[in-house]
Amino acid sequence: MNVAVDEPVLANDGRQDDAVSRKQARRRLALYGGAGVVLVGVLVFGGYWYSVGRYLQSTDDAYVRADWVTSSSRVAGFVAKVEVDDDQPVKAGDVLVRLQDRDYRARYEQAKADVAEAHAAFTAAQALAQVAGERIAQQQQAIVQAESVLQSTDAERRRTTLDVKRYKGLVRDSAATLQRLEQANASAVQAGAAWQGAQAQLRERRSQLAMAKAQAAYADAQVEQRRAGQASAQARLVLAEQDVQDTLIRAPIDGVVGQRRVRAGQHVVAGQPLLAVVPLQQTYIVANYKETQLTHMHPGQPVRINVDSYSDRQLLGRVASVSPASGNVFALLPSDNATGNFTKIVQRFPVRILLEQPMSGQPILPGMSVVTTVDTRPTESADE
Template structure:
């Protein structure tokens, strides 16, 4: 029995040694195939602090809390928009009033323009007609003056003949009467010409007045142009206020999850002040600080398997997306001073970025730690 017990004990020792050797071989083989590190952190490429654009005021609604999912364009917060609505209403009334004034001015311009054109046309025609009459009277005067010269000669000749007794007094009287008639006709024509000239001058004044009325129409047109400019300016101001009114609702810029809520209902916030911090849903990645001794065989595109401490039963798959060209220590806030030539040699860590391609993304949180195994390429 004693010899048999020794034999069994030997067998057990051999089996244990074989198990240990198998485990050791597998462990070594696994370490040769994979670069393993527990310096693992979940990070995000898109962590945005978002706030109200161009507007400020008291928060009256917060629709999301921390860890809530958000969709792009979804309203997640709102500030009191009463003041902005009142400003828009005031501008609408001002635009309406100016538009009414502009319409009145346009009606006035149309009426004055028509009256001015009609008056100018009438007075211009009147001046033309009077000038024609004046020319006719001048011709008539010239004709009378020619006849008058002949009548004056006849009167002088017949008066000499009467004195000599060669003609009768009755004949002389006829000649003299004809002269007097022509003189009266001349005076009448001259009077008509003088009156006509006065009428022409009045008509010319009327033409000038009609032309001055055109300056009034220009003044009205200037008022209309000014009203148009004011209306356009107010419309732009109203459009800007309407945009600000839209900005009183804060919307999510992308699909994601609320990482932090900075304010509470009732708080007064300024434009641009952070209200939420939002992580983009598809922006999570794993950052690994891989020892330089494990870097051999790790290439971009290699597969990686991640286990997070928070979810030990879950495995996430990924691929190496980038390998930094400098160690993490190079960018430390207090880098090592090696100028004295004395330092303790430490294994440097190279940041490796792993893109997650498989796993429950909703479980991921920035800052979670874990363990990674990266396939090596020999």
Template structure:
């Protein structure tokens, strides 16, 4: 009789413990949302040729770790260096032409200025010739009056007439010379303006040659293909001596230092998830390793919208399917340094939504 109450007590305690454990795990499960539709992601960059040339050397092997700036491929640079030298020679020629144009424009401006000064001098000559002509005309008029009253000789009258004719010739010569000088001045001014405009054209040509030299130097720099970041280089599709065209694929490099997890949650769970919530991550490749992270951001659309053939629901046979929404989860780097991680590994994520 004494054993029956004891058994009943033990059974009750076990029942209470089981109920308590059930309630605890039920409450605990409500604090998390999880999915196994997740994987590691990282940057995978296709390295392409920036020039058209022969390959002189390949300095990597498939799946080799590399550091940022390591030389991967060396192209033949003979033709590329020749282009740089040609562009440099054209630039030097354009700069010499610019210097010559400057000097020529300066000379034309000085000639135009000197011609204008000559024109100003001609005005003074005309003024003197005008004064001489006026004096000669008065002397001739006076000589005619005196000749009429027989107060002067015919010889003196002829001399006054000759002086008048010479004064008129000097005046006309001065006026003609001034006109010629002014015409020359205008021509020199026009030439000077044209020379100055030629300077602008030559300056533009110099800038063009500078740009061509920069492009040639930039093309030469692409003959040395380097790693854009730390990672693994793989997918080599080239051989030494091969002729490569601009834009042709050389290899691929994987950044395994900056990884994240892309988790595809059901759209019915999105209202529980917020940026910054902590995440527990388990990888199929490392079942014993527990990683941590936090929700970083939400993709702007469901995964179906990024597919090659997005579904079109405007059809008569529409069937509603729960959509998956990609969420980006950033890894806590101190927890990931002890193991090797690679893009594409399957993951299980559990987000603390409390």
């Protein structure tokens, strides 16, 4: 009876051992499979890291920037009208603000009158210079005439002097009368007086020529002075015209109006910031990378860009340049490591990144936070 009872028990024990063996086999198979999957994953990750991952330099210390321009007035005055609203797109040359221009227009008209007056004075000075030149020519002709008269009187003086000598000899020889000698003496005296008068006339003509030349030099100086006055008046006219044009404050670039501080009726002074124009089509990214990440980074490398505002989109860009110094160097109060309290801190260098194409339908605004990843692989590897 005991044998009959023990046989089923032994059969049940055999079946349990088989089940345990199969379970252990399945466990070993699962363990080996899991280890194989992990090994494959490690190999795949290691291969990716070795070929790609170790070249990817990423940072979230990156922001969108734009070289926006502050529009200010070049002249002082009261604001007549503000032509734009906040966040309004504008084109380069569009009128943003109008200033009252009546005072500047009055100065412009006064400058025009000054130019006309200076032109008239210049014309008059040229006429006087021309008259002085004609007077010089006239005196030169008078001098030529006076020299001719002097030569004629000198010849007459010499002739009469010879006549006196000849008649004196004739009177001694009783060949001529005393009356004839007296007439010859009188003629000689008259000829001498005429010669002296001709000399005086020539000296006077020469003196008048010198005076005419001095007057001509003065007239030429007046012409130059009037020419300078005309140029000065013309320059004042240009400045007055520019002041009138500067009462219209125009957009320097294409962009969107922001930070509008000006209102109609407000008094503004030259150089006062009125509003900003932000060029949204010229945005770029400044990413502050650690100095340890710059080893293989250079301009032209591709960049993957993730904008926090649009997490489902990814943009592409290129490294444009790397800052010549760290941000600490350009800080308002840079640290001084020569004080003795030195703590080594990894510095960050701004890297400028340009977008290869704008995001359609979704504007990228300056100030947005982004995450940038620079692919520093060699060109051949990056292209693969």
